[in-house]
Amino acid sequence: MFAQLVRFDWNTRSVLATLVVLLASVPLIYVVINSGQLSFPQWTNLWSARLPELLTNTLTLALLVALGSFVLGVSSAWLITRRDFVGRRLAVWLMILPLTIPTYVFAHIYTTLTEDDGWLGAIWIGLFGPDNHPPELYNVFGAAFILSLAGFSYVFLLVSDALSRSRVDIEEAAQLHGLSPRQVFWRISLPMLRPAIAAGLALVVLHVVSDFGAVSMLRFQTFTLSIYLQMEGRHNLEAAAGLSLVLVLLSLSFLILERFFRDRQRYYSAAQAQKPKRRRATRMELIFIWFWLGGITLFAFALPLAWMLAWTYEAWLQSLITEEFWGYVQNSLIVSVAAASLATVAAFPVALFHARLRNRISQGYLHLASIGFVLPGPVIALGILSFVLSMLPWIYGTMIVLLLAMLIRFLPLAVQAQEASVQQLSPSIEEAGRSLGARPWENLTRIVIPVLRTGLVSAWVLVFIDTLKELPATLLLRPTGFDTLPVRIWIEASEEMLELAAPASLMLMIGTLPVIWFLMRQHDAASK
DSSP states (O other), X not given: OHHHHHHSOOOHHHHHXXXXXXXXXXXXXXXXHHHHTSOHHHHHHHHHHXXXXXXXXXXXXXXXXXXXXXXXXXXXXXXXXXXXXXXXXXXXXXXXXXXXXXXXXXXXXXXXXXXXXXXXXXXXXXXXXXXXXXXXXXXXXXXXXXXXXXXXXXXXXXXHHHHHTSOHHHHHHHXXXXXXXXXXXXXXXXXXXXXXXXXXXXXXXXXXXXXXXXXXXXXXXXXXXXXXXXXXXXXXXXXXXXHHHHHHHHHHHHXXXXXXXXXXXXXXXXXXXXXXXXXXXXXXXXXXXXXXXHHHHIIIIIHHHHHHHHHHHHXXXXXXXXXXXXXXXXXXXXXHHHHHHHHHXXXXXXXXXXXXXXXHHHHHHHHHHTGGGTSOHHHHHHHHXXXXXXXXXXXXXSHHHHHHHHHHHHHHHHXXXXXXXXXXXOHHHHHHHHHTTOOHHHHXXXXXXXXXXXXXXXXXXXXXXXHHHOOHHHHHHSOTTOOOHHHHXXXXXXXXXXXXXXXXXXXXHHXXXXXXXXXXXXXXXXXX
């Protein structure tokens, strides 16, 4: 690969792609460098003092959340995809809408609701008496409950898409051979869904191991929280880098395992395979469907939304939604717009380079540009901070540092969104433009960009939404006095200021709705 890299044509596109990939690799490079500064006794102390507990907590949490997301995601996808019932379209929306609520908002809301004077706490005490307090959420089971509600929608989306394209003739053949519907599900349908389930659970697990907001509010020690405390509380960058390196290796292990199990379970559909038809639900099935989906909706969306609306109304009555609050909204929009624009521009040469070259070099560039997928926010913040302090100290504490972290964190989203559109751009179109006398810049603006407009818009929206919700990197790298909505939620929640946290949470949820619209379009296209 190195020999190929030396020989191939270094045009403008390849140079820009190389620069973007090098920038994306900065956090990982500096994490490796900083962790290499730890001596053997320090590594030994880190292992004996911190790593066993962090590994146990993180792996246990990932396993429980994967199990919870599997049950909620697969069951809801099966009911919605295989049964036709009143309100089915609404049910699809209700299963996806939990993605609009960040995990730290979920954690803050449910720790409030389950207090003795909270909505759920009062119901619990009314049912079981004043001597029986509501279940404690400040443990691994509470964290698993919160993260399962926040993450099952990823499994739902991938499994429902797989079910909409599955071969119903195999299931019908199994029934003709005497298998009951339950046996068909467990022995035929579920095994064929393994690739989609593996992909969905891998996405959920990666979110779990990189989550900071929920575990910090629940005070549950995982790698991300420990890394943040090492950086912010103890100012020990070397120890934080050592923990970050272990976390990166853990994330890569999950990705490798997911790819291994998915490759072992490949299924192919015939070109003329009959698509599954939804059977009309009976009255008893309809009751069960809405009891189950309604219960999921109640805890995953309705209760959090009701809490946000109630406390936002309380804040409005008390005139707490002031110019200062709208300043936080403005700061969030400034960072999100700037990061989305930068990521969309930076991802363009990488996506175009991969689409045009299609070899091991371009594939390697694509993987390196996707480093942000396996680097949690605190790890990226650590790498950027180390790089800036050693190479560019004059920009420390400025908005540039924060935007660099956001660019690297969400560059993979922009690359993936654009790559699909780039595949539809035939090289002959560009060659025709050049043959007609168009200069490179004119060719780009009048031919290439209009063809790729959909992918560019999708990339911008996806990065904008995720930047809007990003907490740990913003918390660590923001300029002094520059607070965003996630930062204010984190601060107000720690001080039990419900009237101030609710409006910020509601604004984040509203700002995330565009990405749900994009997901619904994709889901509808797959269902047709």
